[in-house]
Amino acid sequence: MENKLALLYIGAGASLWGIIGIFVTYFYELGFSPTQVVAIRALSASLFLVFYVMIKNRQLFRIKFSDSKYFIGTGIFSIVLFNWCLFSAIEETSISIASILLYTAPAFVTIFSRLIFKESLTTPKVMALMTTFVGCSFVIGVLPNTHESISLYGFILGLGSGLFYALYSIFGKFSLRKYHSLTVTVYTFLFAAIAITPFSGLWNVLPLFSDIKVWFYVIGLGFLSTMLPFLLYTKGLNTIESSRASIIATIEPVVASLIGFMVFQEKLNLWQYIGIILVIAAVIITSKKSTKKTLISNELSL
Structure with a gap:
């Protein structure tokens, strides 16, 4: 029963990450820019996380000033750039x-791990x-020459989100050696908020905050697509092995x-759906060889 509950936590957390597009799209419709949405996510997540840690364990706030370099990496070079590219x-x-x-982030993690940590490139x-x-190639329309390819700029942005998402695992690998995962997450979002705001x-869109809908989206x-899924995912990891958790987490892009299809009437062709299946399959192949620490650092950024 406990394992089933843990699976439910993981699935719920991944699903909440998957609905982030709803809030982002509605922010755009109200007149916010991608940079402003990134700032809103970083600021709001920071506030919710700080409040949570104050209740849970204030000792988790303690870090050495010299270790700020880790959070510059996770907060600025990963979270800020990853979110900006994604949004x-x-x-x-x-x-x-x-x-x-x-x-595509797991693929970038594999490449970085080979270059930086000299991890072997196994057959899987x-x-x-x-x-x-x-x-x-299928998703963006390059193969099999469907004449429905996305713009080069959109493709670069998408790959950029995967690249900077992957960097969280690299920087996080160093910080998690010294600090609790919650400490890393709190300071990651704090540094991100300080950098992007x-x-x-x-301040140019302050009048928009008079609309109650804006606060609902904030x-x-x-909370709903950042802090809560982090708590659910971490709680699930306490009971089941990380490889199973990461496989279940692939429900996020699904x-x-x-959401894109039902809420915003987005349409994909057959080859793009096949591409989605292939990318998810690649994540599953990669996750079977992943360590728990790497996977925790991978998932906490969403």
Whole structure:
């Protein structure tokens, strides 16, 4: 029964990550830019996480000033850039395509781990890389010459989200050696908020915050699609092995695609759906060889 409950936690967390496109799209309709939406996510998530840690264990706030470099990496070079690329890709392409291009992250992690940590390129890893490449080619329309390819800019944004998402695993690998995962997450979003807010121009859209719908979307983005799924996913990891958890988490792009189809009437062709299946399959192949620490750092960024 406990394992079934853990599976439910993991599935619920991944599903909540998958609905983020709803809030992002509605923010755009109200007049917010991608940079402003990134700032709203970072600020709101920071506030919710700080409040949670104050209740749970204030000792988790303690870090060494010299270790700020880790959170510059996770917060600025990963979270800020990853979110900006993802939200811009949603605006440029669609929720479905942006979410599946984000899932190229495990392929980037494999490449970075080989270059930085000298991890071996096993047969499953090579298979996963090739599967990801073919799957993405189908998703963006390059193969099999469907004449429905997305723009080059949209493709670069999508790959950029996967690239910077992957960097969280690399930077997070160092910080998790010294700090609790919740500490890493809190300071990641705090550093992200401090970095992006001065450049967001949020003060130019202050009148928009008089609309009650904006505050609903702020809570949805910061709590429902950021903090809550993190808590659910982490709780599930306490009971079941991380490889099973990561496989269940691939429900995220499926949920995102369903949201795009049912809520925003986004349409994909058969080859793009095949591409989505291939990318998810590559994630499953990669996850079977992943360690628990890597997977925790991978998933906490969403």
